[in-house]
Amino acid sequence: MKSAQIPGPNEPLTISESENPRPQGTQVLLKVKSEGVCHSDLHLWEGGYDLGDGQFLKVTDRGVKYPVTPGHEIVGTIEKIGENVSNVSVGDDVLVFPWMGCGECPACKVGNENLCDTPKSMGLFQNGGYADYTLIPDSKYLAKLDGVDPDAATSLACSGLTAYTAVKKANQNSPEFVVIIGAGGLGLMGVQIAREITDAKIICVDLDDKKLETAKEMGAHFTVNSKDSDTVKKILSICNDKGADSVIDFVNAPPTVKTGLAVLRKRGNLILVGLFGGSLEISLVSIPLKSITIQGAYTGNYNDMVELLDLARKGVINPVISKRYSLEDANAALEDLKARKIIGRAVINP
Template identity: 70%
Template structure:
């Protein structure tokens, strides 16, 4: 099969023929229809993350190269192992990629995404930048009907991450919600917040075109963070009291600082993005304002099913703005890095 592999960090992906895997026991082989191009793929390609105290290599987390990236995988079942149940050849499926060890405390309660020793597809094992992807167990598949397959791909990561962030922000009880970032995550977050909350949604970004897209998808107000009066404008839109919840899909020093500046007493701040860096934090303000600062990292399999059902009902509409062939995988990553993509890009192997 054709596959695009990261041979080593910061080197062009190698697109070549590799052996097509064949499933055994509980395994399932999926013919990839579409795979999302995610910022996490960029971090894998770049070899790590800016922690604020230095550069954390992905190899220190257990990543081994070469690896086929791509964790937002949707496709058609091509072959099944001898022990597979409930899944048949020809089924259209969405892959849950956040595969855990199955034994740790998180995995035992179904939170594979928070596993102590993750085996995520497209990170720790080969993913979907290929014509076929081998899924290690049929329980990580969800049948897809009634929605566009290309759009469904993003539900496994960007959609799932946004959904979990909105849920973790206790958004059903919040009135003023500030969302930082109108990229793929943020645009999905706006749709989800509009669908499951009654919040006054304020979207913040540096790009007017992306802000306008967010407004069309359900944001009530938009603020360009480059505006020197951005903090005052956000506070005014929150009736001067500040935001009940802040969801930061960028999670860079400037956005976190602005989020802390606009959050109200008892507010909830959810940090999602992996931009990296660090900030100086006024420690006394945390207890005095009784705010909660928390992280959100994708979601579990059941969250993905809930999100898939929202898409089937037409409540949310995943946005695919660019499509690439497998041979253009390097271009896709470069375009994402250069902020040339509105919504989500996919590769169609």
């Protein structure tokens, strides 16, 4: 098998060749069809996360060991299975659930391996999908595509999953009004999902009128441009001056969170998703008095991914792939992503 590996932080990826592993027990050998190129791959390549204020969070401090094969958005065809595999068969096209956990901690025990205390995520803590073949430790992490486009399915393991769990958290509040802040790729997916799985009126907020236009086409009932000085007032008047039951912030920067808190009604929940970052001072007394909940959403569990695949099969969401690379061009893919040359999503087809 051929893998594009990161030898160390900021070093060009190199193609390494090795013999195909032979799956044993519950393991599965997958022939990779499509691998999503994700911003998180860039952080792995750069060795960590810039936290602002001159602080840098190293991935090696979180347990990453180089060299590593990146790639956590993996779609492939089953090539070989171990002797204990019965839920999938050779020849099946599958999406991999990459957020694997230890299986022992409290989160894993209730099926939330994505929130594991000692994660074993593919393409991060173990080799991932920038390869022509990849070994999956357990067939329980595979979900059949059954008609979903392989390239489009890749992001359903990552950004799509995050958008889906965020909307599910909003929906726990049985909202009459949901505010979705940010009409980028993730936010628009959020609008489409919210339209399908909630009964709420959807209010989409962004700085860009063009994106808001798209949000309306995709199902937002109302749009508000946050450049307006009276954004908060406008949102409140849409919500009959009571405020929104749920706000999902796909940006998560100080001004957007401020808006989110200002339009939240009593008992409302604010779900923070974006990784823009920064910090904010909040009035503490309003939290108990309004009995509001502030929570985060990051990826999702295996069952969420299966539900999301169902939605994709129904045509509710349809991620657009704008660029395709070969495995040999993995460096170019990451360089292009870094240089913001990729609009929409890119995949590697090994």
